[in-house]
Each structure stands twice: as C-alpha cells, then as structure tokens.
Amino acid sequence: MSFAVAAFIVGFSCAIITSKILLGYNNFSIWLKIPLAAVIFAAWFTPVILGFVRRHKLIDNIDVYAGLSNFMYYLFGLAFIIFCLLMARDIVWFAAHGIAKLIGHAPEYLDPKNPRSLGISNVVVLFVSLLISFYGVYQAVKVPEVRELNISSSKILKPAKIVLLSDLHINRTSSRKRLEKIIDRVNGLKPDAVVLAGDIIDDRLINIHSKLNVLKKIKASEGVYSVLGNHDLWAGIPAWFMKFGKLGLHPLINKGERLDKYGIFIAGVPDAWIAMFSQIFQYNFKNALRGSQENDYKILLSHSPKINLQGNKFDLQLSGHTHGGQIFPFHILAKHNNKYLAGRYKDGDMDIYVSRGAGYWGPAMRILAPSEITLINLTPEK
Numbered sequence: 506m507s508f509a510v511a512a513f514i515v516g517f518s519c520a521i522i523t524s525k526i527l528l529g530y531n532n533f534s535i536w537l538k539i540p541l542a543a544v545i546f547a548a549w550f551t552p553v554i555l556g557f558v559r560r561h562k563l564i565d566n567i568d569v570y571a572g573l574s575n576f577m578y579y580l581f582g583l584a585f586i587i588f589c590l591l592m593a594r595d596i597v598w599f600a601a602h603g604i605a606k607l608i609g610h611a612p613e614y615l616d617p618k619n620p621r622s623l624g625i626s627n628v629v630v631l632f633v634s635l636l637i638s639f640y641g642v643y644q645a646v647k648v649p650e651v652r653e654l655n656i657s658s659s660k661i662l663k664p665a666k667i668v669l670l671s672d673l674h675i676n677r678t679s680s681r682k683r684l685e686k687i688i689d690r691v692n693g694l695k696p697d698a699v700v701l702a703g704d705i706i707d708d709r710l711i712n713i714h715s716k717l718n719v720l721k722k723i724k725a726s727e728g729v730y731s732v733l734g735n736h737d738l739w740a741g742i743p744a745w746f747m748k749f750g751k752l753g754l755h756p757l758i759n760k761g762e763r764l765d766k767y768g769i770f771i772a773g774v775p776d777a778w779i780a781m782f783s784q785i786f787q788y789n790f791k792n793a794l795r796g797s798q799e800n801d802y803k804i805l806l807s808h809s810p811k812i813n814l815q816g817n818k819f820d821l822q823l824s825g826h827t828h829g830g831q832i833f834p835f836h837i838l839a840k841h842n843n844k845y846l847a848g849r850y851k852d853g854d855m856d857i858y859v860s861r862g863a864g865y866w867g868p869a870m871r872i873l874a875p876s877e878i879t880l881i882n883l884t885p886e887k
Contacts, residue, residue, distance in 0.1 A: 519588050520549040526591050527631075530623050548580035552867070567712070571678040575869060582641065582832065582868030587634045589834065594630060641832065641870030648686045649863045649876035651694065654849060656856060657886040658820060660802040662768035668696040668725070669879035671808075671825025672862025674736060676708035679864070681716050687863055687878065688722050694880050698727040698764060701754060702825040702860060703734025703776055703808025710740045710748060721752040727764045730755045732773040733786075734808040734826065736866070742779075742786070757806060759789040763796055769804065769883065770797040772819070776826075777809035790817040802883065810845040810859045822857045823881075829861030829874035836874065847874070 524542045533541075547554060555574055557563075564570040598617045605611035614622050668691050675684065691699060705720070706713060723729050731754040737745050749756045757773025764771070772793040775786040794817070797803060803819045805812075810824035829847035830836030840846040843859075850857040861877050 516549045516553075519584070520546045523549075523584060523588050523591065526595075527587075527627055530618075530620055531627075544580070545584060548577070548584040551577040551581035567677050574678045578868045579638070579642070579870075582870040583634060583638045585832065585868075586637050586641075586872075587630060590630045590634055594626060598626075637872060638870065641868075641872045644871040644875055645865045645869045646680070646683065647876075648683065648690060649878045651690065652877045652879050654858055654879060654881045655884070656821065656881065657884045658802050659886040660768055660800055660820065661883050661885045663766060663885065665697045665727075665764065665767045665769060665883045666694065667804075667881040667883065668694055668699045669702060669823050669858070669860050669881060670699060670705075670863055671702035671860040672704040672734070672828060672864050672866070674704055674707040674862075674864040674866050675713055675716050676706070677712040679713070679716060681719065684716060684719050685722075688719060690878060692722070692724045694878075696725045696880070697767070698771065699723050699725040699729040700771065700804075700806055700823060701729065701731035702806055702823055703732050704736040704825060704862070704864075704866075705731065705734070706740055706745070707736040707866065708739050710744050717748060717752065720754060723754075727767075728755055728762065729753060730757055730762060730771050730773065730806065732757050732806040732808055733776050733779060735776050735778040737776075738779065757793070758786065759792040761793050761796055763798070763801065767883070768798075768801055770794070770801040771804045771806065772797070773806040774812070777807070777812055788812070788815065790815060809843065810857065811843045819855055821881075822852075822855060823860070824857070825860045825862050827859055827861070828866065828871075829859075831865060831872075831874050832868065832870055833873040 524545050528538045528541055555577060558570070564573065595617065602611060602615050602617055605615055613619055616622065670691060673684070706717065731749050733742065733745065740748065746756050746758070755762065757771070759774055761770055761772035774788045774790070774793055779786050780788055794803070805819040805822045807822060807824050809826045827839045827843050827846055830839045836846060845857060845859045847859050847861045858879065858881070860879050861874055863876050863878055865871060
C-alpha cells in the first residue's frame with residue numbers, strides 16, 4: 506500500500522509539473538490546454554489505467570488491447586523523457602541566468618521566465634524528446650546483440666559455451682516473431698547449455714501459452730535451465746514450475762544440475778524478492794549444491810544480483826533483473842537498489858555477470874541500456 510501511495514504522489518506531482526511548464530506559460534486556449542493536460546495525466550498514470558482495463562476485462566480482443574497498451578506505454582515513456590529533459594534544462598538555465606546576473610550581464614532572452622524563450626525552448630525539448638523516444642523504441646524492439654564473456658578456470662575440464670538469457674517479459678502484448686528471432690540467434694550460437702535467469706514471463710499463463718511454447722525450440726546439448734524472477738509470479742509458482750518443466754526448461758528452485766564432462770555445476774535459487782516474502786521459497790544453498798563435487802566449477806543462477814550467499818562459495822554468479830537501467834537516468838536507481846547494474850563484476854574470487862536482459866518492462870524503450878544475449882565461454886585454465 507505504501508508503494509502505491511508513493512507511486513501516486515510521484516506520478517501526480519510529475520504530471521502537474523510537466524503540465525505547468527509546457528502549458529502554463531503560453532497563449533494556448535483553455536479548450537486546448539484541458540485536453541493536452543488530460544493526455545499528460547493519462548500518460549503518467551498509464552500503469553493504473555491499463556491495470557483497471559485488465560481487471561475489469563473492458564477489452565476482450567487481445568490485439569486491440571496490445572495496441573492500446575503499446576501506445577499508452579509509449580506515451581508513458583515519452584512523458585518521462587520530457588520530464589527529465591525539462592528538469593535538466595531548467596537546472597542549467599537557472600544556473601546560467603544566475604551566473605549572468607552575478608557578472609552583470611543577463612540578457613532578456615536568458616531569463617527562464619521570458620515567455621518567448623520558454624516557448625521556443627519547450628518546442629526544442631518536445632522535438633528532442635521525440636527523437637530520443639524513437640531511438641529508445643528501436644533499441645527495445647530490435648533483436649538483442651550477442652555479448653561475449655570469456656572466463657578461464659583450472660576447475661573446468663573442457664571448453665563449454667553457456668548462453669545467458671534473461672528478462673524476456675513475455676506477455677500478451679509481446680511479439681511472437683521477435684521471440685522466435687531471439688531463439689534463432691541463441692540456437693545459432695550452438696550452446697552447450699542455456700540458462701534463463703528469471704522474468705521470462707510477465708502475464709498469466711492463459712494469455713501467453715502459445716508464445717511460451719516457442720521456448721521449447723531452444724536447443725542446447727547439455728540442457729536448458731531456469732530460475733524464478735519476481736515477474737514470473739504472475740503465473741503462480743506451481744503453474745510456472747509445471748509449464749517450464751513441460752517445455753524442457755529444467756526449473757531450478759534450490760536445486761542444481763551437474764554437467765559431468767565439463768566439471769561444471771549449475772545451481773539455482775528463488776528470486777530475492779520472493780525469498781523476502783515467502784517462508785517456503787527461502788534460499789537453501791545446501792539443497793542447491795546437492796550433487797556437486799568439491800572441485801566443480803560452480804555457477805549460481807539468481808535473478809536478482811543482490812543476494813546474500815550466507816558464506817557459500819561459487820565461482821560465477823549469473824543474474825538479470827536490473828535491465829541495465831533500461832531508460833536513463835533509471836540507471837542510478839537500479840544500481841542503488843541492486844548493488845550491481847550490468848556487466849562483469851568481481852566479489853572476492855567470484856565472478857558476477859549481470860545481464861541487461863533481452864526484453865523490456867513497461868515502455869518499449871531502452872536508452873543507454875541495450876538489450877543482450879550473453880555468450881559465456883568457459884575454458885580450462887592453461
């Protein structure tokens with residue numbers, strides 16, 4: 506409840522500020538300002554509006570709902586970009602005007618309250634925001650590029666290729682064709698194993714069964730392994746477990762699998778958020794490591810990168826969840842809340858890799874946080 510109240514306050518405040526700056530200092534007719542302000546408020550409250558539409562089943566046609574959802578989330582992302590640019594502009598503008606006054610030369614056009622300057626500046630901000638939003642949409646919907654990570658260890662018996670795929674967020678509005686292209690790219694890498702690091706789905710199973718079935722096309726000689734993400738809860742944990750099992754995605758809930766000929770052990774634990782609120786799905790590293798051998802190269806799959814290992818030793822942790830920030834400047838918040846943002850890190854002797862994910866959540870936009878498919882090349886240390 507506290508999160509909902511905070512989200513409402515933030516959304517309402519941002520909508521008021523955006524409306525005031527864009528519409529309050531011009532000669533627009535009141536009959537134009539009212540609908541424009543309504544669009545701004547609707548954009549900021551997109552998640553609430555679409556949630557209401559879903560709960561009350563106001564739109565039965567999935568294609569119509571998908572069109573509405575994509576359009577409104579685009580407006581939501583655009584409103585956020587506009588707000589950020591307006592704030593950045595005003596900070597720089599007021600600072601420049603203040604400095605100009607201090608040195609005794611502050612021309613009228615440099616005054617942030619000058620209606621003509623403000624009007625021109627607003628148009629520039631809107632134009633730049635549109636360009637950034639179009640770029641963000643392109644970055645979000647294109648097939649992710651492959652990023653390579655090379656790691657050597659004396660524990661590894663023979664070279665292995667592991668593909669990390671995270672945060673697909675498959676829902677009723679997702680593109681099946683894009684999902685198929687992602688899987689084709691994964692299979693083209695000829696992986697020995699594929700690991701799905703959570704948030705693969707983001708909807709009730711009844712709405713996405715046909716899309717999920719595409720996942721069984723993933724090919725890996727040593728199998729496909731998956732762990733729970735916080736958004737996978739939409740399906741319910743039992744339903745998620747059964748569906749992923751049927752698709753051959755080997756769910757790992759406090760469980761592990763050994764790739765014998767490689768000397769590699771892959772362990773999986775529940776998402777940190779799930780563990781926080783459920784006594785049943787707490788971390789159990791003892792169970793997760795059952796079946797491993799002392800000299801195995803141990804890989805931990807954890808959707809969230811911020812996890813208490815409780816003294817347990819792993820060689821490599823693979824995570825997702827952060828989306829790399831997805832839309833700048835959310836990078837700052839994502840880094841603060843998750844300890845790690847994206848890419849490779851070190852924690853003592855353990856390597857940590859956090860994927861930016863192959864999908865997106867909310868607005869179909871990615872800004873300074875490109876999506877990825879990660880190819881991990883594990884080789885014996887010479």
